[in-house]
Amino acid sequence: MLKTVILEGLAAFGAARLLPHYTSFSPYQIFFLAFALQLVGHFVYAVLIYPYWISPLRNIPGPPGGTLLYGHGVEEIGKSAGIIQHLWLKNIKNPDPNFFRYLGFFGQEKLVPISAEASRLVLTDPTFELPGWFREGAKTLLGDGLVLAEGDAHKYLRKRVAPAFTPAQIRHFIPDFWNKCTIMNQMITDIIKSDKDDSKDTTTINMLDWTNRVTFDMIGKTAFGAEFEGLPNPDKGFYDVFNRNYPPDGFTHPLDAICMNVLPIFVPHGILNYLPLPRYQAQLRDREVIRSRCIELIRNIDVSKIDKSEGVNQQDLLTVMVSGGEIEEDVMIENMMTFIAAGFGTNAASLVWALHALATHPEIQTRLRKEIREKLKTPDTPLTSSLMDSMKYLHCVVMENTRLYPSIPGSWRQAMKSTTVLGLQIPKDTQFVMSSYLANRSEKNWGPDSEEFNPDRWAEATMKKGVEHNGQFLTYSVGHKSCIGKEYSLRAMKSVIIALIGTFEFTFEGKKKFEMEDLVAGLTMRPRGGLKCEVKLASPWV
Numbered sequence: 001m002l003k004t005v006i007l008e009g010l011a012a013f014g015a016a017r018l019l020p021h022y023t024s025f026s027p028y029q030i031f032f033l034a035f036a037l038q039l040v041g042h043f044v045y046a047v048l049i050y051p052y053w054i055s056p057l058r059n060i061p062g063p064p065g066g067t068l069l070y071g072h073g074v075e076e077i078g079k080s081a082g083i084i085q086h087l088w089l090k091n092i093k094n095p096d097p098n099f100f101r102y103l104g105f106f107g108q109e110k111l112v113p114i115s116a117e118a119s120r121l122v123l124t125d126p127t128f129e130l131p132g133w134f135r136e137g138a139k140t141l142l143g144d145g146l147v148l149a150e151g152d153a154h155k156y157l158r159k160r161v162a163p164a165f166t167p168a169q170i171r172h173f174i175p176d177f178w179n180k181c182t183i184m185n186q187m188i189t190d191i192i193k194s195d196k197d198d199s200k201d202t203t204t205i206n207m208l209d210w211t212n213r214v215t216f217d218m219i220g221k222t223a224f225g226a227e228f229e230g231l232p233n234p235d236k237g238f239y240d241v242f243n244r245n246y247p248p249d250g251f252t253h254p255l256d257a258i259c260m261n262v263l264p265i266f267v268p269h270g271i272l273n274y275l276p277l278p279r280y281q282a283q284l285r286d287r288e289v290i291r292s293r294c295i296e297l298i299r300n301i302d303v304s305k306i307d308k309s310e311g312v313n314q315q316d317l318l319t320v321m322v323s324g325g326e327i328e329e330d331v332m333i334e335n336m337m338t339f340i341a342a343g344f345g346t347n348a349a350s351l352v353w354a355l356h357a358l359a360t361h362p363e364i365q366t367r368l369r370k371e372i373r374e375k376l377k378t379p380d381t382p383l384t385s386s387l388m389d390s391m392k393y394l395h396c397v398v399m400e401n402t403r404l405y406p407s408i409p410g411s412w413r414q415a416m417k418s419t420t421v422l423g424l425q426i427p428k429d430t431q432f433v434m435s436s437y438l439a440n441r442s443e444k445n446w447g448p449d450s451e452e453f454n455p456d457r458w459a460e461a462t463m464k465k466g467v468e469h470n471g472q473f474l475t476y477s478v479g480h481k482s483c484i485g486k487e488y489s490l491r492a493m494k495s496v497i498i499a500l501i502g503t504f505e506f507t508f509e510g511k512k513k514f515e516m517e518d519l520v521a522g523l524t525m526r527p528r529g530g531l532k533c534e535v536k537l538a539s540p541w542v
């Protein structure tokens with residue numbers, strides 16, 4: 001574009017100088033005319049010609065509807081990425097087996113992998129990276145850490161961060177997880193006991209509030225060795241910072257909703273952050289609050305007290321990273337921000353879906369409680385990794401929940417150069433929407449009951465090997481950018497479910513299946529307003 005503009009300028013001045021008898025326009029007028037014509041030409045080509053007549057992707061079927069100028073762009077606004085694509089696929093008459101294509105604003109082509117193989121190939125090929133617009137926008141609160149890193153920077157970071165996420169290290173955190181669960185259980189028990197409403201034998205509790213607070217405190221303890229105090233002090237301090245940036249109802253003020261859901265589509269964050277928009281300015285201030293807290297925690301570590309002997313698991317992720325050396329302080333700060341943001345909202349959302357599934361499938365809840373109580377003899381028994389691993393049905397419930405309700409239902413990729421996937425020519429810059437929601441609910445991947453909550457499909461005897469890596473199950477993604485916190489996440493969620501289902505009985509009187517409009521727009525799939533469950537103490541443990 002810049003080259004063409006320079007050429008236009010030179011041509012305009014040349015024409016006015018060399019051919020003065022043929023034009024009465026000044027060089028500036030010729031230049032602006034040429035520039036305007038170029039813009040119109042570019043627009044007509046990009047929006048009306050290329051996607052329909054020239055693109056190698058033009059024959060791939062896509063969802064019906066959309067408009068000439070905006071494609072399906074307007075329908076996407078304010079919706080969780082990944083979910084709407086799953087709904088669209090149902091309306092495509094003769095879909096290609098591997099991809100469907102749709103257009104976004106002004107002719108932008110987007111591909112959605114359908115088959116497990118297509119998903120796996122895109123996710124495991126470093127040609128496809130997170131798009132720049134996403135990396136720029138997400139780093140404010142997510143931290144400019146491992147999640148957003150690509151290429152060599154990613155390889156370098158992943159290698160240095162990996163020791164903090166070994167299975168042995170994560171098993172070491174179970175007492176900390178359990179401790180937070182015990183505090184949560186006591187607080188919920190107190191609420192139930194102090195409920196004076198005699199008209200029903202249950203207490204209505206918004207469980208998203210509790211799953212958020214408990215997972216927040218877990219990440220504080222296990223990532224930093226710190227007390228984040230989400231459970232005892234949710235209204236002040238650190239928890240509040242996250243609560244106002246990931247509000248349970250989404251951004252309800254129209255200006256905030258426009259700022260978060262619409263403007264980023266057209267205006268880069270690098271510019272938005274400098275505009276006097278209260279939502280963006282608040283986000284920047286909160287970023288500083290989170291950063292300062294991370295700096296304080298990092299500088300508080302007494303390196304001389306770290307036991308660096310081989311095989312010794314540290315008390316928290318930060319100490320593991322510090323003891324490994326070689327990571328500059330700023331990189332460490334951004335990564336610790338990443339661990340907080342990536343590591344608690346995802347787990348909290350997933351847990352709330354698990355409670356919904358269990359509350360609406362009482363027979364599964366009862367079977368799970370039976371297993372928990374058989375293995376953990378009393379609620380005061382310390383939870384260990386071997387006890388947790390002995391709960392086979394719990395594992396099935398957790399896996400089935402993360403399959404049906406992946407808390408990150410979609411993510412993005414962009415082709416950094418022209419390439420081919422499964423014989424399809426992919427032009428440079430093509431955008432991909434990777435939908436774990438779609439893959440995880442695909443009938444082809446999971447059979448005719450793919451949309452049902454059926455934990456038994458994960459039973460060791462029947463589960464096909466490899467589903468967690470071959471593109472059929474994408475909750476934690478696959479390949480070099482897959483979730484490094486998967487083991488952490490599964491163990492943390494299991495601890496909370498053991499605590500809650502072991503002690504309480506949950507029912508839910510709202511919808512059995514949530515519609516698109518019941519979900520909060522954003523990266524993490526959450527029910528709007530949280531999940532108000534009916535809770536009571538289950539029959540005595542022993």
Ligand code: HEM
Pocket residue numbers: 146147148149158338339342343344346347350406407408411412474475476477480481482483484485486488489
């Ligand atoms: C239910 C819980 C979780 C889900 C569904 C989840 C999902 C994901 C997904 C889908 C990705 C890949 C994103 C992409 O490439 O576009 C990812 C990456 C990542 N997750 Fe998780 N995650 C969860 C919990 C956690 C936890 C607990 C932590 C840390 C304590 C964590 C840390 C990370 C990090 C650091 C990455 C980037 C990995 C890399 O690029 O090398 N996640 N996660």
